[in-house]
Amino acid sequence: MADKRDYYEVLGVEKSASDEEIKKAYRKAAKANHPDLHPNDKECEARFKEINEAYEVLSDEEKRKMYDQYGHAAFDPNGGFGPGGPGFGGFGGFGGFGDIFGDIFGGGFGDIFGGQRSGPRRGESIRARVTVSFEEAAFGCSKEINIGRVEPCPDCHGSGAAKGSSPETCPDCNGTGSVRTTQRTPFGVVQSSGACKKCGGRGKIVKNPCPKCGGRGAIRKNQKINVKVPAGIDDGQTIKLSGQGNAGQDGGPMGDLLVTVLVKPHPLFERDGNAVLLEMPVTFAQAALGAEIEVPTIDGKVKLNIPEGTQPGSVFRLRGKGIPYLQSKSGRGDQFVTIAVTVPKNMTGAQKDALRSYAHAMNESVAEKSSFFGGKKKK
Numbered sequence: 001m002a003d004k005r006d007y008y009e010v011l012g013v014e015k016s017a018s019d020e021e022i023k024k025a026y027r028k029a030a031k032a033n034h035p036d037l038h039p040n041d042k043e044c045e046a047r048f049k050e051i052n053e054a055y056e057v058l059s060d061e062e063k064r065k066m067y068d069q070y071g072h073a074a075f076d077p078n079g080g081f082g083p084g085g086p087g088f089g090g091f092g093g094f095g096g097f098g099d100i101f102g103d104i105f106g107g108g109f110g111d112i113f114g115g116q117r118s119g120p121r122r123g124e125s126i127r128a129r130v131t132v133s134f135e136e137a138a139f140g141c142s143k144e145i146n147i148g149r150v151e152p153c154p155d156c157h158g159s160g161a162a163k164g165s166s167p168e169t170c171p172d173c174n175g176t177g178s179v180r181t182t183q184r185t186p187f188g189v190v191q192s193s194g195a196c197k198k199c200g201g202r203g204k205i206v207k208n209p210c211p212k213c214g215g216r217g218a219i220r221k222n223q224k225i226n227v228k229v230p231a232g233i234d235d236g237q238t239i240k241l242s243g244q245g246n247a248g249q250d251g252g253p254m255g256d257l258l259v260t261v262l263v264k265p266h267p268l269f270e271r272d273g274n275a276v277l278l279e280m281p282v283t284f285a286q287a288a289l290g291a292e293i294e295v296p297t298i299d300g301k302v303k304l305n306i307p308e309g310t311q312p313g314s315v316f317r318l319r320g321k322g323i324p325y326l327q328s329k330s331g332r333g334d335q336f337v338t339i340a341v342t343v344p345k346n347m348t349g350a351q352k353d354a355l356r357s358y359a360h361a362m363n364e365s366v367a368e369k370s371s372f373f374g375g376k377k378k379k
């Protein structure tokens with residue numbers, strides 16, 4: 001634990017960095033150290049792991065708070081916080097991220113009932129979120145999430161009345177939940193109706209309340225819910241699980257569970273609709289002479305032939321290697337590969353000599369022999 005680097009330092013951001021800055025820094029650092037682009041480089045691999053670990057924590061509001069307060073000890077399985085540490089169980093604080101995200105499945109939040117009426121009422125909708133990887137969003141996955149919701153009380157089955165008793169019809173409103181009042185005013189007699197005060201508009205009275213729920217007929221419970229994330233979903237979109245929200249009142253149906261999907265940025269790929277974008281480094285020689293290169297895709301590596309004289313910034317299309325279309329059984333977007341030409345570093349003497357002969361053949365002026373600075377430079 002002691003030799004663990006500070007997560008902010010790992011990503012190269014300030015402690016006050018915004019979510020967007022952290023996301024950007026993560027992509028940059030992860031890309032620079034990605035194993036696919038640096039095969040057999042153990043140092044890169046270790047750094048890549050470290051970067052992912054740092055992002056895992058700093059991209060999560062709760063975990064970041066914990067880290068800011070307790071440092072690495074907050075996540076030490078042998079530390080004093082017990083498994084998971086405090087406050088990690090579920091998705092604390094629903095809401096608060098409501099309007100930032102779009103909502104593909106419609107499912108508005110207009111479930112506001114006129115408060116003053118009796119009879120069954122539909123339960124409220126609950127919001128939750130789930131984080132998936134770039135590939136999981138592309139191909140779909142199943143995720144278990146923890147939510148807290150209101151469920152019908154198992155002891156009284158939602159009636160609120162203790163065992164052996166049942167709710168009684170309210171004598172004031174005869175079970176209608178509303179009462180008419182007659183008022184004499186200077187304009188004459190005005191009749192109006194309002195919620196019955198005695199029963200609170202429910203039309204029923206529980207004289208002997210259920211001890212488990214205190215007569216409310218419902219209790220708060222933590223539930224594990226399995227969320228099927230459809231292939232092709234994008235960051236910020238919401239999945240509606242009908243009837244998985246809060247219990248209704250007086251036998252009304254359950255509300256919905258609205259799960260917003262957060263897609264973790266990929267170190268190599270970027271997404272634009274159903275297209276996957278990738279910047280692929282090739283060497284000068286490969287670009288000049290043409291080459292068969294291995295290109296990462298979300299399906300794994302594929303071979304791509306780049307022709308002789310390929311210029312930096314050239315774009316190649318890999319058909320059907322993009323993101324599957326959401327809610328469609330077939331069809332995928334494409335992947336676009338932008339070529340980046342890299343300049344070799346730390347060349348051996350023989351390699352430099354070979355490059356010098358090339359330069360001479362091209363009549364190019366280059367530094368002859370190793371200069372003081374170009375010779376043994378530490379990386």
Ligand SMILES: [Zn+2]
Pocket residue numbers: 153154155156157158160161210211212213214215216217218
């Ligand atoms: Zn009960």
Ligand SMILES: [Zn+2]
Pocket residue numbers: 170171172173174175176177178196197198199200201202203204
């Ligand atoms: Zn009443």
